[in-house]
Amino acid sequence: MNNPVLTAIADRRSIRAYKGEQLTQEQIDAILKAARESPSAHNSQPWHFTVVQKADHLKEVNEEAHKNIDSPDLPPDIFYGAPTVVFVSCDAESRWGRLDCGIAVQTIALAAHSLGLGSVILGLPDAAFTGPRKEYFNRLFKFPAGYSFAVAIAIGIPVASKEAHPQEPDRIVFV
Numbered sequence: 001m002n003n004p005v006l007t008a009i010a011d012r013r014s015i016r017a018y019k020g021e022q023l024t025q026e027q028i029d030a031i032l033k034a035a036r037e038s039p040s041a042h043n044s045q046p047w048h049f050t051v052v053q054k055a056d057h058l059k060e061v062n063e064e065a066h067k068n069i070d071s072p073d074l075p076p077d078i079f080y081g082a083p084t085v086v087f088v089s090c091d092a093e094s095r096w097g098r099l100d101c102g103i104a105v106q107t108i109a110l111a112a113h114s115l116g117l118g119s120v121i122l123g124l125p126d127a128a129f130t131g132p133r134k135e136y137f138n139r140l141f142k143f144p145a146g147y148s149f150a151v152a153i154a155i156g157i158p159v160a161s162k163e164a165h166p167q168e169p170d171r172i173v174f175v
């Protein structure tokens with residue numbers, strides 16, 4: 001079976017190289033509108049989106065993540081040079097909040113792809129928001145009171161793509 005939604009899902013990739021060119025405001029508005037159309041438990045919408053386009057802010061988070069994560073596999077720039085990164089913070093008290101934010105971030109990934117943009121969902125920035133300077137970063141990114149980092153997504157014009165990920169066997173059963 002085939003249709004535009006299934007094709008977008010099949011063709012989306014995590015993009016880890018971007019042109020320097022910024023997204024248009026129209027693209028950002030369309031992506032955020034889609035994010036906010038995502039479903040959430042009890043329609044609680046326990047998310048908040050911080051759109052970061054200041055390279056200095058991204059550099060600070062990257063440096064802090066590097067201080068707090070001791071791994072040779074860490075990329076030099078955890079944002080891969082993306083011109084826009086959306087940080088999704090979540091109501092820490094919400095029973096399904098992190099799941100709802102995960103759904104919203106996948107909506108962003110698909111919306112970006114549908115506009116010809118690339119994206120990569122990012123868990124690594126978490127290291128800045130859980131480390132010794134977490135209050136500073138929560139303030140800098142204007143997370144609402146009681147909200148904490150859930151996930152981020154880098155978005156930009158892709159310069160490279162990749163193969164689809166192989167699908168693990170035995171992850172479906174019919175009973």
Ligand SMILES: Cc1cc2nc3c(=O)[nH]c(=O)nc-3n(C[C@H](O)[C@H](O)[C@H](O)COP(=O)(O)O)c2cc1C
Binds near residue numbers: 120124
């Ligand atoms: C919750 C979550 C966190 C992720 N964090 C990172 C990350 O910090 N850095 C990164 O390069 N990719 C990250 N990824 C992307 C995955 O590595 C990627 O989705 C996976 O390898 C499958 O590749 P595909 O997205 O191209 O299908 C993350 C994905 C998810 C869903």
